[in-house]
Amino acid sequence: MPRGRKRDENAQKRVLDSTFELVGSGTPGKVSINEIAAAADVAKQTIYRWWPSRTAVILDALVVGTMKATPFPETNDIKADFEAHLRTVIRLFNSPTGQIVREMLAEAQTDATIGDEFRTRFWQPRRDLSRARLERGVELGLIRNDIDYEIVLDAIYGPLWTRLTIGHLPLTSAHATKITAALWPGIADPNPG
């Protein structure tokens, strides 16, 4: 048995919750570690004992707080599945989580390590799910077997990503349908079965 005082799991949770709340609340400007510590009612040192940097805390808050937020339905209507999935992503991007994603993205632009972690822990899992669904569609004969998966995935998520990060136009759930509709002619198998 390890000696010494036990780690306060509750404090850890308060840190992540406060981080999610503060960063996600759309407060203009960056959220400082001091603010997080104060909001979580925790000493700064306690944060740095368990996370290596401010950004690591935020990424954890993002991943933990989004664990089960973008499910991928699995029916035989793959197009409808994608629409439904995109709607959940859109809802996510318009929620506090979207704000946290933007913050992580910002950090990732000038810190390659953060970029790696962001991709590994947030981006790739969703993308892998989506790719698997495309592959399944090919098996079922619903999707052309000569598509370039990575290109199609970029085309699916790219529009959402662009609106989230550029903010040139709002992102509404109607876009799930519009994007799917725009892409499907190039994806659907013209000779199904």
Next chain:
Amino acid sequence: MPRGRKRDENAQKRVLDSTFELVGSGTPGKVSINEIAAAADVAKQTIYRWWPSRTAVILDALVVGTMKATPFPETNDIKADFEAHLRTVIRLFNSPTGQIVREMLAEAQTDATIGDEFRTRFWQPRRDLSRARLERGVELGLIRNDIDYEIVLDAIYGPLWTRLTIGHLPLTSAHATKITAALWPGIADPNPG
């Protein structure tokens, strides 16, 4: 005639050049104003006399250094025009300019004012050109007249933007062709003429 010493246009140019060079060189981490001042051989105060903030300097360096970098060819083959345009954008994103764009994007995520300026001075001009080209295609009967321009534009630039900012996969000029090919079935007028 205004009294006093004239503004040193050359110093201004050195600032923008040094900024472009430093930020674009892919040096990991942020470039500080002190570094820019030193590289441009200019006093820090001289920079702040002509620009309101560090970010404003970088945005200026971006816009000035990219003025004529993404031309849009105009032939009767609109699809080919788009491919050519995308190739220039891809080349741009893979050049030092891409690094500067990422830096600006990062700042824009936590500063709405910067976001506005970035959109107005960098993003929208290219997008407007592109939209005009789409509209022309509709006039010529090459493009469906029921497309949602904004959705199509997002679909065109989204994949490039995603690869630049996420970096999950490399962005090569071959993507210009692939993206256009993937989108065109949903764009081209099925009954041309």
Next chain:
DNA sequence: GAATAACCAGACCCGTAGTCTCGATATTCG
């Protein structure tokens, strides 16, 4: 030659990420 405004150099202020110290509190083992 006086007034003006830019220039360089560098001190200075302030806020933030991250470290360090210290005294208090849990927990385990003997």
Next chain:
DNA sequence: CGAATATCGAGACTACGGGTCTGGTTATTC
């Protein structure tokens, strides 16, 4: 119980960057 260990909170401290201010100098106009 008491020694050893590891956490905790509080807050001082360092390092550094954005941005301001001061002061001495130089160019320009009247």
